Amino acid sequence: MAPELPEDAVGVDDIDGMFAFLEHIDWTEPWLITLLLFHAVCAAVTVLTRKYFNVQLVYFFLLLILIYFSETINEYAALNYESFSKQQYFDSNGLFIAVVFSLPLLCNCLLIVMIWMYQTAHLLVKVKRAEIRHKSKQEEAKAK
Secondary structure, three states: OOOOOOOOOOOHHHOOOHHHHHHOOOOOOHHHHHHHHHHHHHHHHHHHOOOOHHHHHHHHHHHHHHHHOHHHHHHHHHHHHHHOOOOOOOOOOOHHHHHHHHHHHHHHHHHHHHHHHHHHHHHHHHHHHHHHHHHHHHHHHHHO
């Protein structure tokens, strides 16, 4: 016999997609608001540091470390959810933490990689133009 769910709990059969999953989350809880603000700050840092490769490199690895430890964070939060949350969101599969914590961080990492690819392509164009200018100056010098 399956254990009794609390009255406000959501059964697995009630969730049939990502939006249904997100609708069942109480986004008014202070810790979730703080998490959303954290993700907004992360997105702002990603955009603001786009011209500083070394800073962004350290930031990129920091985000990857946070993603790596999300399973540990999930286990700790599952054991101590009463101290900061009204509901137990942290399942053993880690769906909640993956969706609300890791996925936004991965999106930031993807944005950083896209910024790096853009900058690399831009730098390659600059180098090629300089190379063409240098060759044309050498040819002009030989022609004289």
